[in-house]
Each structure stands twice: as C-alpha cells, then as structure tokens.
Amino acid sequence: MASRKAFLLRLEPGVHDALQRWADAEMRSMNAQIEFLLRSALREAGRLSSGSAPKDGTHDESGKEADAQ
Numbered sequence: 001m002a003s004r005k006a007f008l009l010r011l012e013p014g015v016h017d018a019l020q021r022w023a024d025a026e027m028r029s030m031n032a033q034i035e036f037l038l039r040s041a042l043r044e045a046g047r048l049s050s051g052s053a054p055k056d057g058t059h060d061e062s063g064k065e066a067d068a069q
Helices: 013-025 030-044
Strands: none
Touching: 013 030
16 A cells, blocks of 8 residues: 555635535545645646556546556
C-alpha cells in the first residue's frame, strides 16, 4: 500500500458545505474529492504528469474508478 501523508486543512463553512455536496453528488468521500480536485489542478498546471493515476481507488477525471497499480 502506498504511504499517505495526513495534514490538517481549515476551510470556511461555506466552502466545506459546497465540497461536501459535490463529493456526495459524485459518490466520493470529502477526502477523495479534495484529492481529485488537487490532482486535476496539478495536471492542468503541468505540475503532475498525466500518467499519475491515483493508487487508492479514487475516480479519475472521466468519473470512472482509476486502475489500482
């Protein structure tokens, strides 16, 4: 299993609520939704290779579950 780093993230209540609704709509946990959004932003900015698939079963940008490696 790949190691994971944990950290505290403080959010404004409105941002938290919006993220939770979005995660619920896409059937993801809040943590998986945040990681999904960060990966998308990093790829778009050219700071993460497009071949970097999540290894934890989170969904890729197409909404399909990514293959575990």
